Amino acid sequence: MQNISIRLFSSAYDFRSHLERFMLLMAFVSVALHGWLLYHLIAVNDFRSALLFLYLFSLLPFCLFLMAMWLDRNPDYQRHLTLTEAGVRYRSGFMQQEHEFDWEEVDTIQLEPVLVTFLLKNGGQHAISLKTIRNGEILQEARSRITSIAASKTIEVIVPHQ
Numbered sequence: 001m002q003n004i005s006i007r008l009f010s011s012a013y014d015f016r017s018h019l020e021r022f023m024l025l026m027a028f029v030s031v032a033l034h035g036w037l038l039y040h041l042i043a044v045n046d047f048r049s050a051l052l053f054l055y056l057f058s059l060l061p062f063c064l065f066l067m068a069m070w071l072d073r074n075p076d077y078q079r080h081l082t083l084t085e086a087g088v089r090y091r092s093g094f095m096q097q098e099h100e101f102d103w104e105e106v107d108t109i110q111l112e113p114v115l116v117t118f119l120l121k122n123g124g125q126h127a128i129s130l131k132t133i134r135n136g137e138i139l140q141e142a143r144s145r146i147t148s149i150a151a152s153k154t155i156e157v158i159v160p161h162q
Helices: 018-044 049-058 060-073 136-152
Strands: 004-007 080-083 087-091 099-102 106-111 115-120 125-129 156-158
Touching: 018 049, 018 060, 049 060, 080 136, 087 125, 106 136, 136 156
Parallel strands: 106 156
Antiparallel strands: 004 080, 080 087, 087 099, 106 115, 115 125
16 A cells, blocks of 8 residues: 555645735735834934844744744645554644554544544544645545545544534
C-alpha cells in the first residue's frame, strides 16, 4: 500500500482562511503606518531614542507574522495527515507538535463528517479535524481511504448517524 498524504491548506484546500486574510491585510496596514511614522521621524529630525526604540519594538509583531508565513510555506511545519502502512502521522496546527502512532495501537476509529478520532488501546485518543478541507471529493476520498485501511487492519470503524 502506498503512503497517503493529506495536506491541509494545500492546493485542494482553502489556501487562506478568512482570519489569515484579515491578518495579512492588517500586516500591510501596519507596514504602511510604520512607513509613515519613519517618514515623520526623518522629516521632523527628532530621533529620540525612546521613540525610535518604540518604533523598532512595534515592528516585532509584523516580523513574527512574516516568520509565521515563511514557516507555514515550509512543508515541515504545515498541518498534515499522513496515512502509511505502519501508522498515522499528523500535525493538527501550525508549529504544533507532530503526533505519530501505529495501526496496532488503534482500537477503534470514530469517523464523523469533519472529525476523525482514533481511540487507542492504551486509552489515549487523537482527534483530527478535517473541517478545513474545502473540496468535498478530497474529503470523501480521505474518509474512504481511512475506512479501507481500517478494514484491512481489522479496526472497528464507528460512523455516528448524521
